[in-house]
Structure formats: structure tokens, C-alpha cells
Amino acid sequence: MTLLRVLFYFLSFIAIVSALYAASSKNLVRSIFVFFVTLFSLAGLYVLALADFVAVTQVVIYVGGILVLILFAFMLSGKETLNVLQKQEGKFLSMKKLPAILLAVLFFVVLINVVFKANADNLPWVRDAISLKNEITPKDIMIDNIGVNLMTRYLLPFEAISILLLVALVGAAHLSRKEGKA
Amino acid sequence: MITLTDFLIVSAALFCIGLYMTVSKRNAIQILIGIELILNAAILNLVAFGKYDKVNNSGQIFALFAIVLAAATTAVALAIILNVYRRYKTIDPNDITKLRD
Numbered sequence: 376m377t378l379l380r381v382l383f384y385f386l387s388f389i390a391i392v393s394a395l396y397a398a399s400s401k402n403l404v405r406s407i408f409v410f411f412v413t414l415f416s417l418a419g420l421y422v423l424a425l426a427d428f429v430a431v432t433q434v435v436i437y438v439g440g441i442l443v444l445i446l447f448a449f450m451l452s453g454k455e456t457l458n459v460l461q462k463q464e465g466k467f468l469s470m471k472k473l474p475a476i477l478l479a480v481l482f483f484v485v486l487i488n489v490v491f492k493a494n495a496d497n498l499p500w501v502r503d504a505i506s507l508k509n510e511i512t513p514k515d516i517m518i519d520n521i522g523v524n525l526m527t528r529y530l531l532p533f534e535a536i537s538i539l540l541l542v543a544l545v546g547a548a549h550l551s552r553k554e555g556k557a
Numbered sequence: 558m559i560t561l562t563d564f565l566i567v568s569a570a571l572f573c574i575g576l577y578m579t580v581s582k583r584n585a586i587q588i589l590i591g592i593e594l595i596l597n598a599a600i601l602n603l604v605a606f607g608k609y610d611k612v613n614n615s616g617q618i619f620a621l622f623a624i625v626l627a628a629a630t631t632a633v634a635l636a637i638i639l640n641v642y643r644r645y646k647t648i649d650p651n652d653i654t655k656l657r658d
Binding site: 394406423424440487500515517524528529536546547548 | 558559560561562563564565566567569570571572573574575576577578580581584586587589590591593594597600601604605606607608609610611612613614615616617618619620621622624625626627628629630631632633635636637638639640642648
């Protein structure tokens with residue numbers, strides 16, 4: 376039990392620190408590659424929340440797909456993107472960024488307040504789930520259940536999302552077409 | 558035992574870092590990374606609450622849907638960024654002030 380907590384703190388520490396570094400870094404390439412680390416540690420956190428299938432999907436789609444796409448966009452948009460960043464030299468806490476930092480910190484305070492007021496561990500439906508043994512335990516294998524649910528209970532959102540993916544694909548292809556012919 | 562509150566605090570922190578990136582960065586790709594961070598914070602919440610739904614798996618399935626949606630958004634956003642770069646030779650959102658004609 377304690378090992379679980381240590382692992383949780385370790386992974387969440389890595390996730391938050393690497394996200395902070397990605398946010399504060401002026402170098403775009405570093406920011407992208409540190410985002411890798413954030414995504415991997417988030418996949419670890421999903422495993423600790425007993426959602427191993429979501430963790431694997433996260434690694435496949437985010438790390439294998441989205442980050443490669445972002446790297447491609449960065450490489451295709453050339454040196455100019457780096458020059459934008461090099462211009463704004465200065466300290467970590469410059470006056471220009473103060474409103475953004477203030478916004479983020481105040482929002483964090485509000486969120487933490489809400490989390491502690493909501494007292495999520497004593498929500499009625501969570502307690503019901505624990506008493507009815509409707510809670511996922513580490514010994515359960517949920518993947519077959521997810522597959523069955525995806526094809527029965529959640530079939531409509533599944534189909535809707537497949538159409539949306541098709542629309543996004545066609546839209547992205549249309550947007551990145553050569554101009555002039557349009 | 559890891560409680561729900563722990564997960565909620567971690568995801569609140571990630572959300573706020575993403576918010577900061579979205580508001581303050583001067584590069585469209587970094588803004589996109591901020592949006593991805595916000596989405597990941599939401600997915601972490603879905604997964605953490607999904608632990609208490611063994612029969613229907615609603616949390617995990619909607620986490621999967623959110624990941625797929627994030628992939629779709631990124632593809633379209635990157636196509637837009639590349640188009641903007643081709644037209645303006647910059648991807649700083651502050652410099653993109655002109656319409657097409």
C-alpha cells in the first residue's frame with residue numbers, strides 16, 4: 376500500500392515538474408520533448424488509477440501520433456518559429472507574464488478549494504459503489520468489459536466519434552491543400 | 558490507498574499549467590501543447606472517477622473518446638498552423654492581425 380503511494384507521488388511529481396518546465400522553457404524543441412515525459416508519466420498515473428487500457432491508448436495515440444505530428448509541424452514551419460522565441464529574452468518572471476501567472480495561480484486556488492469542499496471520497500455514489508462492490512480492484516481485467524460496453528451501451532457515441540474523425544481528416548486534408556485551385 | 562482527492566489535485570495543477578501556457582505563450586505550437594495539457598487533466602479526472610464504475614466503465618470509455626477527440630483537434634490545428642505560417646511567415650498569434658483580403 377505504501378509503495379503505491381510512493382509511486383503515485385513520484386509519477387505526479389514528474390508530471391507536474393515536466394509540465395512546469397515545458398511551460399517555462401523558451402526553447403520550443405525542449406518544450407516539445409519535455410511534453411513527452413509529461414505524457415508518459417500521465418500514462419503511469421492512469422495505470423495507478425487502474426485504467427490500463429486507457430494508459431496504453433495514451434501512449435499509442437499521444438506519444439506515437441500527436442507528438443510526432445507536432446514535431447512535423449515544428450519542422451515544416453522552419454526557423455522563424457524559433458526566432459519568435461529568441462526575441463523575448465528576460466527573466467522567468469517578467470512583468471508581461473504576470474497577468475497570466477496571476478490567472479493560473481488564482482484559478483488553481485479556486486480549484487483546490489472546490490476539490491476540498493466537494494470531498495470527492497465521500498460522495499454518495501462513490502460510497503454506494505464501494506459498498507455494492509462496483510469498484511475496480513487491481514485483480515480485475517477490464518479490457519474485455521470495455522470492448523463489450525463499447526459495442527453495446529456506448530455504440531452511438533462511438534459511431535458519432537468515428538464520423539467526427541472522418542470529418543476532421545477531410546477538413547485537415549482540405550486545409551493543407553495547395554492554394555490557387557480552390 | 559490513493560484517494561480521489563489526490564488525483565483531483567494533480568489534475569488541477571496540470572490544468573492550471575495548461576491554462577498558463579495557453580494564455581501567455583507567443584507561439585501557436587506551444588499554445589497547442591497547453592491545450593493538450595488541459596485535455597490530459599480532464600482525462601485524468603475521468604479515469605480517476607471511472608474506477609468506481611466497474612459494470613458500465615463510463616469513465617474509461619469517455620477517456621478514450623476524449624483521447625480520440627484530442628487527436629482530431631491536433632490534426633486540424635496543425636493544418637491551420639501550417640497554413641498560417643505559409644501566409645504570414647510567422648506563427649505568433651499576436652502578429653496575425655489581417656484578414657484574407
